[in-house]
Amino acid sequence: MSVSNFCKFVQFVLFFEAVGAAGQSETRRPSQARIEMFGATGSSILLPGFSKEHFQNVHFIRWTFLATQILDYYNTTQRPSFTNLYKNRCNFFPSNGSLVLRNVTMEDQGQYRVQINLNYSRSREIKLNVVEPLSQPLIMSDLTDVDTTVELICQVSVGKASSIQWRKDDEVITNGPQYQLVQNKLIISKAKKSDCGNYTCTVKNPVSEMNNLYFLSIHGLPPLHRYTVGLSIAALISAAATLFGIIILCLHENSQAIGLELHKKMLQFLQIATMLSLIILFAAFVCWVCGEGPSGIAVFMLVLLSVLLILTILAAYVMKASVSQWLSAILSIKLCSVMMDAVTPLGVIIVICASGILLEEVMKQAGKGCEPVANLQSSIIPAVAVPLIILLLLFGVYIMHYKKPKQQTTGTPPACQDEEDSSQPQCAEEVPLQATSEGNCSNSRSSANGQEPDQT
Template identity: 30%
Template structure:
């Protein structure tokens, strides 16, 4: 149990200095100093002063064997006749106020003690908002129980600069980070205290380099690159095969439509990532021009994919060299455009991440999953090809399919289908 005692022999000094201030915790015992034994008094009177007047606690006439203690102090007040001090036990917040001890009859000396009974402060709760580079954020230190006289902040064990001093409002203190930057990273602590207790808690603060929108941009750009790379393999496979072993017929249709469709999706994803980037960072020529190119390539690759699926023989009837080049170069050009545009967005995201102090977004699982899913159709086509290899005989239909395959794999070549 907490016990507050007055050092003996200094009461006379306190008489001249004015009221004595004491603070005690709820439920503790506090010793209120009296007029010590050097004071020749005929009697001692203790009173509690409040706004409505005074309430007598006890009276001890000179020569009386014991003092008279008045309710509600009967069971929790202990008087020491030797120095006139008063011990109050199990004090509560309602006991806060001014206590006066008077010695002697009539105009004897008196001493006033201002007692403040406080609830100890509870452990502060320190939490932060979402902290992103270049965006405003805040740290909040809040105490649930106990009156708070002050809350002091430290960063990495050092006091905050004067310009960043937070404001205290009741039991809540807010530290504003406007805007947040890399130098704000570190360990923050807030110390809440009152006249009888203090509590401190700490929080490690990490400033994110990428906002939620930029993280989404990064993920979409990564998926677009993976789709483009898988599409590139689908375009390279027929070119690397010999004329005799080249994929023909239905397998060629499925391979061509899948690679063109996949690169079309990659263009759409990369275009979406560019829009999200400009939404966050603002318009930029380095993003707008690729967006226009990707929009054009999206339309062309979509037309090629749908034509290969539903009307593959149309490729053999193209007479315009410009149309042949457009159809032939659409998919490879889209692969290059997606890779370059996505690389720009990924590089920009990385530089933006370096402005914070968090770990870079791990996309390993995303890359592996996307690559595995997008490569499955190519593997299925490859397995079917090995099973049916050599079954296709030399016929007009096979020759037409071969010419179409050669045209798709080598853009810009002249149609050689015999009439």
């Protein structure tokens, strides 16, 4: 053989070996690939074997778990021989070398290996992770009041969640200024009525996924709304008490029991009470505007209350002599009298009506959230009704005591007696006024003039 032919032969052999090595490396790579799998406790899991491309010229197969042998399979007998530990827990498939492991426990977690013909290059490693399935999550919350930090806690009693997802009305919640996600908690900062609704917690791990629904109801009112309710109730009760006082004063307008000075002091007291009611209601509307923003009705009521407050102050000063003379020089006396008599009742009536309207608006705003309006009504109605009932009972008792002395003073007619002769008989109380004037009273007047009565 010539030298040139020998060199060509050597190149051909090297080329063939390189091609064979490349092909062998391509067949080894998938067979030696490592797989990571997850299985749930108590379930069955399939440990994969080989594909058709790599499952050729198979004479012997062995499965092992760490250092423990699971089975041996000989192609000649076509029957797997299991060890006692896995004899009743496994199913082997000779078509591809896969293995089914039943009733998986935490002890089954680890490294599995399957080999063909005891050749390390024709083996596959499988890492099995055994995970406990999750139970249905339980959602809990602590505070659910307006303007507080509300925490929703999602917990599972069985298993360990690898991820937790929160949704509100089918919208996924992410971290932001309103919501913060910390481990298994959903934190709502400064909760509002709009934050109420359906919240869903979804927990996941590699072998299970569970969720639960929780309805969050935000209770109560914001601080400014609470101030509005309290001030409105105070203004309403104060105005009602002032109205009863005005009615009592009107009953004694022409009575001799109350003097002029006492009448004047009572009128001044009622005017001061009206001023107080107007100021309280004005503060209630200011809190409402700060909480809900300015509106046409609110601004109109603020202006109206300011005008009534100024008129009430002027009416109180009208009662002073110096101020009365000064106002009389500007206004007519009749107008001053109307101002003094009409401003206080008008202010009281407007306070009562405006307080009721404001309380109704607060309840409408409360009804926009998830809390039933009945919960708010159950707390507002007693606060308004109880003081008003007490005032009404006191007013009724006063009226009953007021009528008794009035009936006693008006029920007895005056006796008809001669002024000059006290010895003459008086007119009987039982005799009607018309008969008395025609009979005994005319005879007594004739005797007093020195004339004899007519016998006919």
